[in-house]
Amino acid sequence: MEKISRYILVLVAILTFSIFLPDFYWKLFEKPNRSPFVLYSCIDKDFIIQQGRNRYDNKGNKLTRKEWEEKLPLLNMRQLMIYGLFPDSINGCIMDPHEIGLNKSFFRFKPKDMNTPQAHLFPLFESESGRVKIEMPQDFFRITKRMEFVDAKTNSVIKNKSRMFTAVLQKRGFAFPAKLIAGIPTTRKSCDEGYIVTDSKDQLFHIKMVKGHPYIQKVKVPKGLKFKYIACVDFRDKKYYCYLFSQKNEIYILTQDEYDLIKFPIKDFQPKKEELRIFGDLFNYNVIRLGENYTQVVALDKEYKKVAEYNKTWLSRAERKEGKVFSYIFPAQISMFNKYSDYINFYYAKTKGFNWIILNLLLVFGHFLILKRRKVIFKNHLIDFSIILITGIYGFLAVNLFQNKFFK
Amino acid sequence: MWKSIIFKEWLKVRWYLIGATLLLGVFVSYIFINVKHDITFQDANNLWYLILFKKYQFFGLIKYLPLLVGIGIAAAQYVPEIVSKRVKLSFHLPVNENKMLLMMLGFGNLSLLICFSIVFSIFISLSNCFFAYEIVNEAIITIIPWLLGGIAAYSLVGLIVMEPIWMYKIFYLVVTSMFIPLYYERGITGAYKPVNLTLAIITLLISVSLLFSAYRFRKGEM
Incomplete structure (x- = not known):
């Protein structure tokens, strides 16, 4: 013993x-081993690389800070305006600061966003309250055997509201329980677009509350397409609701109002091990994948078609x-x-x-x-x-x- | 004979055990006084929001209390045994030495379990009054390693106290002070979910660790 x-x-x-x-x-x-910061230049039509304090173009020519800023005018608009160097037009397009701001977007995903204790209760905001500010509701919902709203004050289920939402979901063919529930559960957003939800049969739904009533839209999903992660966004251009990562490691977006699923031309994205950053501007989307010892940047045009691709690897920690x-x-x-x-x-x-x-x-x-x-x-x-x-x-x-x- | 040994153990830890249970009870009560206060002043929905999405731990106040209770019970139970080497008297009883040590360990572990179970049940019952089961489940997942840490600390402090050589006492203390923090890592609410079972098994295994230093003690290892 x-x-x-x-x-x-x-x-x-x-x-x-x-x-x-x-x-x-x-x-x-x-x-420390800093990964390079790479973006597609709408001036050079090629990638511009920043590694620490050094900046290069894709041909290896060293750039000064000012040259770097000039090659990425949409990223450095305010600084260039101070210099008086911001162009009046780029690629034949007149530069309107309002339009530039409207098209600017930034999305960041880390593997930790997926591998984390997920919340199972969510606030369903009123999407058309007629008020400027979004207000936090008194209840939270769960989607298990049915859709239930729990009043936080009394910690009890609100029967009428739960029955109403459950009935509409059933009518739309929702198979309980929900697998993924994704939304922006905060009052700090420009407007409320509810939640994008997948059910137990991997069907995709958009659920929100409009004037106290359920708004539930079933999204047409190609056969066999299943999603493992959904991240909702609140961009000023209001082009799409969310990014969706499929079981086959593809990236999709769900367009606003039309509910079209558009696939990004990105192959084998590994959300469990790769960080994803998407910079959007007036001309392009820069889709940046960041692994432990590699980065891939894919520049897309505004129709989500691939324009250019940049790849770089470096020594991993074990190899150093x-x-x-x-x-x-x-x-x-x-x-x-x-x-x-x-x-x-x-x-x-x-x-x-x-x-x-x-x-x-x-x-x-x-x-x-x-x-x-x-x-x-x-x-x-x-x-x-x-x-x-x-x-x-x-x-x-x-x-x-x-x-x-x-x-x- | 066994009754007398159990009675001896009870005499050593009784006031400490009652005190620890009451202390934990007071802290749990205070947690829910705080919850009540927060609900009154900032509304229940805002508190729920903080717990669900900002990972606010309304029960964080009790984090290190099980650890203190575990260390305290171990000290109350084993320090009197090594003062003037009193435990050697027990070893002269006509009882298998290891069985007697396991009885002591069993008594200590059971005392801790009863103390933690009482307080944990009160905590769960009160949590269910204020929060939905999703919130209570996450709280349970988060608190379990803290309680296990208390039980592991009890076993390892027993090991340190019974070790006869000071140098080794210090070595064991170093290992213990590196091992016990594994139960108290700074994770978000619910982060311990995949590891709780493994930690429970390890805690169960180390509950017999005292036998090693007690063996060295009774064989007069110097």
Whole structure:
């Protein structure tokens, strides 16, 4: 029994060391690696790259800050206006600041947005209240076996409202419960467009409340198309309600009022591991995918057709000097946090390659010398040797901290 | 014999256990006084909104209390045993030493479980009065690791107290102070969902860790 308790303690120590020692290492030696900021220039009709304080065009010519700003006039409009360098027209289009502002949009998605404890209760705002300001309703809805509104003050279901919305949803063919519910659950938005919802059969619906009554629109979705994430947006141009990521890793938008699903010409977007940024301006959309050691920028025109593409890779953390040294010390790493998720877990990451085996063997030998000094029977320590061989430095510390002294 | 051992354990921890339960009860009551106050002053819908979308933890006040209770019960139960090595008297009883230690551990763990269960039940009941079950579920997921941390701390403090060599006491303390924070990471509400079961299993496993240092103690390891 004591032996079992010792192995449990050794296990706990290995777990603890494999979380904290690599963490200390990275905090001491990791160097920042900034990804390039790349945008499509409507002047050059090519990409402009900013890496730290250095700026280049796509041919590798170095640009001054002012030249960079001039090549991206829609991004730097205010600064160029101060210089008096903002053009009157670009590509034959007269520059109207109001129009430029209207077409400006920015969307950012991080893998954490998807891997996070999702809310299951949402406020359904009044979309046509006739008031300038949107007001927070007194109740919140859930869509489980039916659509239920729960009054926050009394913590009880509002029967009439729930019945009314459930009936209309049923009439429109909604299959309860909902799988995804996406909206902008805040009063800080230009107007309310309700929620985009998928049901248990992956059908797509638009749900909002207009003058206290349900407005429910079923969206025509091509057969077999299923969505795994929806992000609603509130852009000034009001062209579309949301971005939708399909199960097949495609990106769609849902156009406002017409309810057309338009697919972006982006292949194999990995929302679990890639960040997505979409800059929209008067002429283009810059769709930026950012992975751990690569970026892809796709410039689209206003019809969402691909205009140009830029790709760049760089050394990942494991491939850099500090990563290579790490691979000689630590056989694996466990973290409680993950940059792709808001969830806490024991995230296990095995070190690439087998460089660590050298240190593990040295530690086995070191442990052998320690035991030799203690004059013990070696066959009673075979499990400890195996632990050190597999877990390396973590096991070596653990077995020497909780010593195997049962056989004296 | 067993009755007497249990009675001895009860005598050691009773006031502390009652005090800890009352303290936790007072804090839980205070949480809901706060909730009532927030609902009165800023409306229930705004409070719900903060909890659902800003991940406000209305129960955050009790985060480290289970940890303190766990450490306290371990100290109350095991410190008297090592003063003048009193535990050696128990080892001379005609009872299997490990069985007796497991009885002590079992008593401590059960005391903690009862204390936490009482307070946790009150917390859940009161939460259900004010909030929808979605909010209560997320709160439960968030609080569970804090309670498990208290139980793990009880086991590991017992291990440290019973360890005969000071140098090792310090080593164990270092490992414990690195391990226990795993239960109290700064995550958003509901973040512990995928790991709660694993933490519960680890907590269960380390509940027998005391046997190791107690073995070293009774064999006179120096």
